[in-house]
Amino acid sequence: MAQHDHDEHGSELSETQLRVRALETVLTEKGYIDPAALDLIIQAYETKIGPHTGARVVAKAWHDPAFKRALLDDGSKAVRALGHESRVGDHLVAVENTPARHNIVVCTLCSCYPWDVLGLPPVWYKSAPYRSRAVKDPRGVLADFGVKLPASTEIRVWDSTAETRFLVLPMRPSGTEGWSEERLAQLVTRDAMIGTGLPKPPEEVA
């Protein structure tokens, strides 16, 4: 709890902070948890696990047709074969955007999200507006993100109601011919892999 204590030193503790601290103390004293292990988990999410993993997966799929086929065939297996430092569990399904079809991922019942490849979900993904509207008015949700797609594009919403996790494989922006995987990865935003955004235009990347 050292870092935790330090952060809050001298500040007024909210009811929630106090309640969570009590919870941790009880669980520690009961022998169920080790606060030092908690520190490492937090550190991993703050420093190691995040959308850069997914971005590298997407960039490789853009760059390497064989990898793309493997990814669409079995997401977990393909990503595990990359040997990332952050491990990827089972049930990852990659879904491909095309000119005819745009994919969006949501979890209406709670907030399931592909942590292994995208890190922890943003607040909006876990919010009632997103969870309620994504399955009914996805174009309205896209408008909230400033994204407008052609009226003819099929909108395909994936509600994560089981332990499967979905990663959107966005379309590779034109004008990136001959780019390296590393450079392509810089175009891939978190929101593009959820389906609420598009990759950055090439001119935004140096």
Add this chain to the structure above:
Amino acid sequence: MAQHDHDEHGSELSETQLRVRALETVLTEKGYIDPAALDLIIQAYETKIGPHTGARVVAKAWHDPAFKRALLDDGSKAVRALGHESRVGDHLVAVENTPARHNIVVCTLCSCYPWDVLGLPPVWYKSAPYRSRAVKDPRGVLADFGVKLPASTEIRVWDSTAETRFLVLPMRPSGTEGWSEERLAQLVTRDAMIGTGLPKPPEEVA
């Protein structure tokens, strides 16, 4: 507002009280409403309009078979013919309990209620627990009221989704043979006319 002011004099005003007072002042100053008319409406609900009206209707139906037929045939017309001091509007439907069938009235979408014959609804009728459960688990709701019906009795729930209003005609308790309408009316509780209760047993009435 005289009585209103008086009641609150010297007490701390809640945010809601202040907000409602502002509303009334604005509407009065705009010339839309007359506070003296509001006083009379409030007074009518506090002193004249209430479940005693419905109780007299039920007692008469128990006492007079012709009236009972008329009531079940057209509730509004039958009750209007009684010439109550509180007038009864259109669309009143009386539904009869029998040994085979028990009726319960709810409004899941808001809190529609037969004001003309029962007065203003109790808080529980307008509450989320009642509105949500009455259509799905009416026996559980009855249990909350301490009412247990035979497992074979059909439970018939009327959700007041339009401007029709429902009045339950409960079964006349046995042991009341030869009672006058006035005496019978004393057995008829508000909840018995909603369907969440039963009439009082005869021994409770002098």
Add this chain to the structure above:
Amino acid sequence: MDGVHDMGGMDGFGKVQPEPNEPVFHAPWEGRVLAMQRSMGYAGAWPIDASRFAQERLAPQAYLGASYYQRWALAMERNLIERGYAGADELSSGHALRSGKPLARKLTPDLATQAMTRGSFYRQAQTPARFKPGDRVRTKNIHPPTHTRLPRYARGRLGVIELVHGCHAFPDTMAVDKGDSPQWLYTVMFEGKELWGPDADPTLKISIDAFEPYLDPA
């Protein structure tokens, strides 16, 4: 709209809690709100359906957190502002800052008690009734973003016409100022298991009152 107000069948709200010897009002302001609502209704400021729709548009957490008369007050404020009867500035300052908008009539003390009877929602039928008692119908699976009186739990379900109530003003259009668009109104009865699945209480029957546009023959 599919709001949290449409709570038929929603789990988790807990037990019903009757209050012994409940007063007519729990605070004087409740009576004022009730009487203002009736008074503005008498004046023809907006139909009852617009009051309901304004409540439905409260944020879900606000809806669940507010009491019945608080919801009424919030809905009244919204209708006053949206329909140009008062400004938000007037409601927050607590005084009229501009003159009022004309209304059809005004509820004065001499009219107060007689104006308390509910109005009639009967309308002249434009067409014969499509259904008669005993007819099998299926409710439509509609999800209008505006006011409707077809609850979610009873959409796309098979039922039987039990009563025909005549032709009534249609809330779905009334609430959005599109006229009373008269429609036949029916009591439609559903078996419990049709609404709640095979585990439903086998003795349970539920009815809604459904306007003809909500129904298909089945």
Add this chain to the structure above:
Amino acid sequence: MDGVHDMGGMDGFGKVQPEPNEPVFHAPWEGRVLAMQRSMGYAGAWPIDASRFAQERLAPQAYLGASYYQRWALAMERNLIERGYAGADELSSGHALRSGKPLARKLTPDLATQAMTRGSFYRQAQTPARFKPGDRVRTKNIHPPTHTRLPRYARGRLGVIELVHGCHAFPDTMAVDKGDSPQWLYTVMFEGKELWGPDADPTLKISIDAFEPYLDPA
């Protein structure tokens, strides 16, 4: 259960509000809650389905009013108490008053990062899959009072099997400690108008992942 957590298609929550440059955690306690949850999960204290079910059983207003990690904390407290891992007296006093209950294992620092990979929910199939891609199915209209992963908006609806994910632990039984009861899992795709009626966006297709007991052939 048909709780307010089952909010797919519910109207009235307003716009989605993205937060630019959002931090991983908005306060240090959020990270502690996340890490405690993972740690107790590693220890085998209760399955993830029981965490979800405990959140679903929060009062609807509390559910809507709490943030994501607040809901987790409240659910964790509930599971600790209901399963005898801690007493309400201990949580309110902030200290253990009795010794702990045995757990299968404990997450120590040396195991922390490797334990962060999600577990597998695959299970040995007991029977062949009933459906294959392209099969038409109708979801059941079930309303269990306990945990289920069949959302209300997709009940009683016609869809097509798109993917077969193998056989998985069944959340409906896992959440109530009735075993993993392995079931075939499918992605079932619905047309927008099948779920939302004739006015739905004609380009919209929605899928859920549905366990075999949720489905009938159609």
